[in-house]
Amino acid sequence: MSDTPVSELSFEAAMAELEKVVSQLERGDVALEDSIKLYERGAELKxxxxxxxxxxxxxxxxxxxxxxxxxxxxKPVDGL
Incomplete structure (x- = not known):
């Protein structure tokens, strides 16, 4: 899991990290506390x-x- 704040990640970097998080969670070999952290990070990445x-x-x-x-x-788009 990266230490880079999610808000600083490009789409591609966030997607790649999200894929890694999902893979780790699917394997099921992560301790409960780490699984919770991974899930939270995955939600932010999503x-x-x-x-x-x-x-x-x-x-x-x-x-x-x-x-x-x-x-x-x-055409200008509000907020961008």
Whole structure:
């Protein structure tokens, strides 16, 4: 498990760590206290991945196309 704060992880890093957490929990060879910590970290990682995906979707949705289907510019998205 990484010591990097979840809020600083890229989508890819958070997803990779989440996969490791799930794998460790599925194996079932982790002590109860460690399992709880892993589960909590996994929940944080899941939230981070969902937030980064939503952010990306909003950015994609903000792209406007001209009459020929070419990107005409970006519309500002609140909060980004």
């Amino acid at each position: 939230k981070r991945c969902e937030a980064k995906l939503k952010e990306a979707e909003e950015k994609v949705a903000a792209i406007t196309l001209d009459g020929d289907g070419n990107p005409a510019g970006l």
